[in-house]
Amino acid sequence: MTDTTLKTPDTVYENPVDEAIAILKERYPAAVTDDSRENYSGVVVNAENIVAVATALRDELGFNYLSSVTGVDLIEDNKMEVVYHAYNIEQGGGAVVLHVQVDRDDPVVPSLVPVFPGADFQEREAWDMFGIRFDGHPDLRRILTWDEFNGHPLRKDWREPFYEDDHKPFGSRWPGGGVHRAEEKNLYGKNVQYPSGWVPTGEEYEIETNMYEGITVSRDGTPGLKTDKVIVNMGPQHPSTHGVFRMVVTLDGETIVGLKPVMGYLHRNHEKIGERNTFIQNIPYTDRLDYISSMSNNHGYVLAVEKLMGAEVPERAEWIRILMVELTRIVNHLWALGFLLNDLGALQTPMLYFYIERELVLDFFEATAGSRMMCNFMRFGGVAYDLPDDVRGQPIMKFLNDLIYERIPKALEQGDGLMTGNEILRNRSIGVGYLSAEDAIAYSAAGPVCAPAAFPMMCAALNPILITNILILMWLFATTAIFMIASSFAWMRCVKVYVFWSRSCPISKRLRELR
Amino acid sequence: MTVSPTDPGAASPEVPDELQNNVAITTIAKLLDPIYNWSRRNSLWPLGFGLACCAIEMICTAASRFDLARFGMEVFRATPRQADVMIISGTVTKKMVPTIVRLFNQMAEPRYVISMGACASGGGPFKEGYSVVDGIDKFLPVDVYIPGCPPTPQALVNGLIALQEKIDHQSIATASWYSKEDPMADVIPVPVLGPDLVDVRQIDLIKAEAAKAQAEITEAEVAETAV
Numbered sequence: 001m002t003d004t005t006l007k008t009p010d011t012v013y014e015n016p017v018d019e020a021i022a023i024l025k026e027r028y029p030a031a032v033t034d035d036s037r038e039n040y041s042g043v044v045v046n047a048e049n050i051v052a053v054a055t056a057l058r059d060e061l062g063f064n065y066l067s068s069v070t071g072v073d074l075i076e077d078n079k080m081e082v083v084y085h086a087y088n089i090e091q092g093g094g095a096v097v098l099h100v101q102v103d104r105d106d107p108v109v110p111s112l113v114p115v116f117p118g119a120d121f122q123e124r125e126a127w128d129m130f131g132i133r134f135d136g137h138p139d140l141r142r143i144l145t146w147d148e149f150n151g152h153p154l155r156k157d158w159r160e161p162f163y164e165d166d167h168k169p170f171g172s173r174w175p176g177g178g179v180h181r182a183e184e185k186n187l188y189g190k191n192v193q194y195p196s197g198w199v200p201t202g203e204e205y206e207i208e209t210n211m212y213e214g215i216t217v218s219r220d221g222t223p224g225l226k227t228d229k230v231i232v233n234m235g236p237q238h239p240s241t242h243g244v245f246r247m248v249v250t251l252d253g254e255t256i257v258g259l260k261p262v263m264g265y266l267h268r269n270h271e272k273i274g275e276r277n278t279f280i281q282n283i284p285y286t287d288r289l290d291y292i293s294s295m296s297n298n299h300g301y302v303l304a305v306e307k308l309m310g311a312e313v314p315e316r317a318e319w320i321r322i323l324m325v326e327l328t329r330i331v332n333h334l335w336a337l338g339f340l341l342n343d344l345g346a347l348q349t350p351m352l353y354f355y356i357e358r359e360l361v362l363d364f365f366e367a368t369a370g371s372r373m374m375c376n377f378m379r380f381g382g383v384a385y386d387l388p389d390d391v392r393g394q395p396i397m398k399f400l401n402d403l404i405y406e407r408i409p410k411a412l413e414q415g416d417g418l419m420t421g422n423e424i425l426r427n428r429s430i431g432v433g434y435l436s437a438e439d440a441i442a443y444s445a446a447g448p449v450c451a452p453a454a455f456p457m458m459c460a461a462l463n464p465i466l467i468t469n470i471l472i473l474m475w476l477f478a479t480t481a482i483f484m485i486a487s488s489f490a491w492m493r494c495v496k497v498y499v500f501w502s503r504s505c506p507i508s509k510r511l512r513e514l515r
Numbered sequence: 516m517t518v519s520p521t522d523p524g525a526a527s528p529e530v531p532d533e534l535q536n537n538v539a540i541t542t543i544a545k546l547l548d549p550i551y552n553w554s555r556r557n558s559l560w561p562l563g564f565g566l567a568c569c570a571i572e573m574i575c576t577a578a579s580r581f582d583l584a585r586f587g588m589e590v591f592r593a594t595p596r597q598a599d600v601m602i603i604s605g606t607v608t609k610k611m612v613p614t615i616v617r618l619f620n621q622m623a624e625p626r627y628v629i630s631m632g633a634c635a636s637g638g639g640p641f642k643e644g645y646s647v648v649d650g651i652d653k654f655l656p657v658d659v660y661i662p663g664c665p666p667t668p669q670a671l672v673n674g675l676i677a678l679q680e681k682i683d684h685q686s687i688a689t690a691s692w693y694s695k696e697d698p699m700a701d702v703i704p705v706p707v708l709g710p711d712l713v714d715v716r717q718i719d720l721i722k723a724e725a726a727k728a729q730a731e732i733t734e735a736e737v738a739e740t741a742v
């Protein structure tokens with residue numbers, strides 16, 4: 001840092017986070033204070049100063065990547081808290097955590113969208129779930145529920161229609177052992193509740209005026225005057241969404257010039273259910289977060305809980321975990337490649353190529369964990385089962401070696417042959433939907449989305465938690481990504497690099513030794 | 516000579532006794548049904564839409580290893596107008612259910628609904644949540660339920676075979692979609708999103724509840740002023 005006035009002299013800081021915090025405290029002595037609560041890190045910032053602090057953090061201290069904006073309901077103190085995590089992309093390392101606390105009855109926080117555009121959806125989510133209003137947000141609508149939804153579900157005192165108890169196991173079921181259907185206790189026989197005295201009319205919700213607000217269709221920007229731009233609604237049922245996602249796109253001829261994403265069609269309230277669950281009851285729910293990588297989700301969750309518990313994992317279990325997580329990652333990437341082609345217009349056929357090896361990996365999962373997709377395999381301090389002796393009638397080591405050293409590399413080779421030189425694919429992807437590195441950082445893009453943008457934003461790289469192999473892998477990902485110019489090809493390259501790595505990776509050897 | 520389609524096998528009184536064993540009397544429906552059903556059961560085109568995790572298994576089932584093409588079901592249609600069967604493959608959220616009901620209404624008869632997995636059948640692991648519909652059968656008539664979370668591809672195939680068997684037992688003569696009665700009878704009113712999901716068929720109940728709550732409030736007010 002060249003500007004010496006910003007530095008506190010004489011102090012040597014262990015890491016850039018401490019240094020940044022010290023500088024912030026010195027700059028804004030009245031607004032930035034230490035978080036005095038036990039086991040909390042970061043600083044508490046006054047709501048009025050958050051924009052200034054965030055700007056300083058981004059521009060002067062290099063913490064230019066806002067990874068999360070979260071709400072917390074501190075019901076005992078009658079406060080709402082907003083937590084921000086900002087990372088320094090160039091230097092790596094941990095996050096600067098900012099806490100902003102406001103009155104629970106009328107929580108208003110200035111919006112950070114002007115500083116970090118990536119805060120947009122996250123602030124909308126905090127509004128939707130906690131009712132925290134963000135002053136100056138350009139489009140503060142609900143994001144996961146719908147506009148007319150009653151209440152803010154993640155507030156601690158908000159109760160869902162089938163509410164029974166604050167914590168599981170519910171008193172009605174255990175230890176007494178009563179079973180009932182929740183529908184029987186609900187007046188409407190369904191999972192619904194209405195505010196007392198609400199009279200339905202049934203029609204006003206059909207037109208989503210909110211949705212279309214702010215979209216101009218005229219070329220010169222005059223609202224309402226129709227020239228040759230068209231608004232088209234796409235989804236939530238559309239062959240290329242293969243899930244439930246909706247986009248309101250503005251077309252100029254055949255070019256998309258504007259797009260409003262609408263999500264929440266698969267909002268399954270994991271958080272609220274998780275609040276009621278015991279810790280171990282959450283493991284199967286993590287399977288279903290990103291259902292193509294259930295093992296990885298399991299892993300993230302158990303790692304967090306183990307960190308809280310201070311639990312140790314035996315080495316063999318750790319290697320099994322890594323084997324599972326990495327196979328999951330291959331499966332996930334293969335699937336992504338198949339669907340990339342699907343979405344580019346080659347409906348269904350290309351997917352079949354990438355799907356064959358996935359089935360073999362799923363066979364292995366099924367033999368080990370008992371389920372193909374929802375494995376529910378990791379446990380705090382280890383895994384649920386040891387590896388089986390055989391998979392599909394073959395000794396496990398033979399099966400795995402075949403798969404990892406023979407079949408997957410061959411499949412990748414084949415996929416490479418099909419895709420990389422393919423003219424249609426190149427035309428439809430190179431330079432289309434280009435995301436520059438600056439934009440990716442500003443919009444808080446993470447993981448594979450920013451691999452093509454040539455910078456390594458992988459949470460794991462910033463928060464080293466796994467065995468070092470993973471870090472080497474991340475490094476490989478990052479360096480390959482740097483040489484990428486076109487968006488979709490990064491996928492192919494990443495997978496290839498990954499497989500090179502796994503060929504030289506000692507997992508299966510090590511497992512054999514440990515057996 | 517007519518034979519009631521509901522009782523097609525009964526011997527007709529108009530056939531002389533001595534000929535009872537030599538003459539087979541049937542109806543057009545009884546002759547046509549096997550052909551009609553055979554062609555329908557082997558070309559069930561599903562609507563190509565996935566809702567959640569179960570959709571991934573549905574796609575696997577359609578792919579090479581499990582190969583739905585063996586049953587003539589591999590043609591996933593992107594539009595409901597061309598689809599015969601809707602596989603509800605995953606968690607039905609309240610935000611999504613109006614769309615699903617609308618899609619169902621757009622499908623041409625004969626149409627079938629398969630509820631795949633725990634979520635679609637009863638809310639599954641997410642039943643207790645605030646944003647999930649506790650079973651698609653609260654809105655649509657379901658033909659086959661498939662248990663599992665997710666059901667394996669084998670289970671899905673089994674469910675589809677169960678649907679084929681159901682089709683085998685249908686008859687042109689009694690099929691509701693050829694009857695002259697109200698053609699709109701099978702149209703499901705699309706639920707709307709209010710403070711919570713509103714099933715239009717329950718509007719009267721909701722209004723009655725609102726009136727009751729209003730009456731209570733007024734009563735309380737009156738009592739207060741009296742004090």
Ligand code: SF4
Nearest residue numbers: 568605632633634664
């Ligand atoms: S039944 Fe299970 S696998 Fe299927 S959508 Fe629901 S949670 Fe996912």
